[in-house]
Amino acid sequence: MHLLIATCRVQVLRSDPSKGEKSAYSQYDVPRTEETSVLDALLYIKDNIDGTLAVSYSCKQQRCGSCALKIDGRVALGCFTPVKDGQVIAPLPGFAVVRDLVVDWTPYERKMLDLLPSTSEEPNRRRRAATEKERTLAESAATCIRCFSCVAVCPSVDITSPVGFAGPAISVALATYMDVDESSGGLASSAMEAGLEFCTRCGACNTVCPAGIDVVASIQGLQDIAGESGAKGKALKEMVRGYL
Ligand code: SF4
Ligand code: SF4
Ligand code: FES
Known part of the structure; x- marks a missing residue:
């Protein structure tokens, strides 16, 4: 009592x-x-x-x-x-x-569903195995409780624009796919569509996350995957590097 x-x-x-x-x-x-x-x-x-x-x-x-x-x-x-x-x-x-x-939360959840890669995509084509770091990021991302606190504090999120930044919670949802080797082609294109280059790395999402997820590291990991996936991805990676 x-x-x-x-x-x-x-x-x-x-x-x-x-x-x-x-x-x-x-x-x-x-x-x-x-x-x-x-x-x-x-x-x-x-x-x-x-x-x-x-x-x-x-x-x-x-x-x-x-x-x-x-x-x-x-x-x-x-x-x-x-x-x-x-x-x-x-x-x-x-x-x-x-x-x-x-x-x-419906518009944000709808955008999330739109961007999640299909695990059935390219079923017979595996990319290189996920790295240890990617598996750790995916494991951490899986603890997300979808409270959207990170979205509430993010200064860059913009789901009203098709080329805007999908924001931290969607990035974390995408990061849960980092350990699914088969889905990497879909994951790279989802990461490129998520507008990750507009994340300013301010870290507000990390500070507010009740699950202790390193959202910024998840975004970096997704950018690396996008960067490995062809010309558009490489261009994105260079752009992000230039931005930092
Ligand atoms: S680090 Fe990126 S995702 Fe996180 S709050 Fe800042 S701009 Fe948004
Ligand atoms: S604040 Fe953390 S737990 Fe909440 S939605 Fe964002 S990443 Fe998930
Ligand atoms: S009521 Fe479930 S997280 Fe607060």
């Missing part, structure tokens, strides 16, 4: 765009123990104060990635962040708000 420490007051940014509502902060007082997370506080509000509050969550254990929010100006998982007095809670930036703290 956890002892109540105090009641704390939080501000939650709320809106219902379907009704043409502008967003506005609402203030709530919630009980807090040393174990209470931001998500716990939001669910307390929903269950005890205002059942209309829209919140996205599933596992409550930092596994499903659905509770990413902007908390006191920083992107973080609601279930992994302790609630504090005076906290300001807003939806994940960079995505359209559905209602309150729920955002629409």
